Amino acid sequence: MIELGVNIDHVATLRQARRTWEPDPVWAAVEAHLGGADGITVHLREDRRHINDSDVRRLRELTQVKLNLEMGATDEMVDIACALKPEMAMLVPEGRHEVTTEGGLDVLAQEARLKDVVGRLADAGIVTSVFIDAELPQIDAAGRIGARVCEIHTGPYAHAFHDAGRDAESPAVLLELDKVRRAGEAACGLGMRFNAGHALNYYNVEPIARLAGVRELHIGHAIVSRSVFIGLRAAVAEMKRLIREAAAHAAHRA
Ligand SMILES: CC(=O)[C@@H](O)[C@H](O)COP(=O)(O)O
Numbered sequence: 001m002i003e004l005g006v007n008i009d010h011v012a013t014l015r016q017a018r019r020t021w022e023p024d025p026v027w028a029a030v031e032a033h034l035g036g037a038d039g040i041t042v043h044l045r046e047d048r049r050h051i052n053d054s055d056v057r058r059l060r061e062l063t064q065v066k067l068n069l070e071m072g073a074t075d076e077m078v079d080i081a082c083a084l085k086p087e088m089a090m091l092v093p094e095g096r097h098e099v100t101t102e103g104g105l106d107v108l109a110q111e112a113r114l115k116d117v118v119g120r121l122a123d124a125g126i127v128t129s130v131f132i133d134a135e136l137p138q139i140d141a142a143g144r145i146g147a148r149v150c151e152i153h154t155g156p157y158a159h160a161f162h163d164a165g166r167d168a169e170s171p172a173v174l175l176e177l178d179k180v181r182r183a184g185e186a187a188c189g190l191g192m193r194f195n196a197g198h199a200l201n202y203y204n205v206e207p208i209a210r211l212a213g214v215r216e217l218h219i220g221h222a223i224v225s226r227s228v229f230i231g232l233r234a235a236v237a238e239m240k241r242l243i244r245e246a247a248a249h250a251a252h253r254a
């Protein structure tokens with residue numbers, strides 16, 4: 001079964017539009033869970049533009065959902081993660097002016113420091129995932145620093161899909177999909193878990209869910225957007241169904 005981690009950052013984005021208390025991401029986590037989410041993802045950004053420290057504490061205290069904490073690899077964030085003890089911490093690069101994460105973490109360029117971060121998280125019992133581009137040298141580097149999970153950045157695939165007018169057979173889409181496939185295969189070959197995420201939506205998710213070895217998809221913006229119209233529980237259930245059917249279809253053909 002492919003698990004679905006629902007990213008609820010943008011529930012907090014809406015709250016921050018008024019600097020108030022609603023909508024509450026903890027309620028969102030419960031609704032997502034009732035819709036079939038296998039886990040919740042939040043990105044505690046250094047600038048706290050959406051999810052904040054109180055949200056992550058309350059998510060941990062008030063819910064039983066599996067938590068994936070996305071964070072920059074900074075001392076402050078490592079200390080927070082070690083105290084919070086999410087099931088998984090995902091290291092992501094952050095830019096102060098980006099609208100959302102723009103690329104994968106350059107693990108190759110900072111192996112020694114990241115190895116230390118992974119070690120500190122492991123000592124606290126936390127599994128480390130790294131958000132990386134679908135590039136084989138980055139996957140090798142992820143293996144060397146001791147990451148247990150690679151979340152392959154699906155943004156380039158998603159953008160190609162959009163630019164091709166949602167034509168899943170277009171050469172540009174197939175090229176990006178194949179990069180994700182090969183990256184996932186390499187991660188699995190090194191004994192790491194193959195997760196994928198970023199900019200996945202109801203139109204582009206199925207080819208990704210059909211890839212061999214993919215274990216978890218992390219999806220946020222599309223699900224929260226749809227929830228405005230149909231509710232979060234239903235939006236999550238619909239995404240779960242698409243993923244389940246695509247994976248079943250791939251298993252049947254294999
Ligand atoms: C790593 C990733 O692809 C997303 O989870 C993204 O980092 C979410 O953060 P924002 O919601 O701030 O875009």
Ligand SMILES: NCC(=O)COP(=O)(O)O
Nearest residue numbers: 007197199218219220221
């Ligand atoms: N790690 C990817 C994630 O959590 C969700 O990203 P998006 O669906 O909001 O682009």
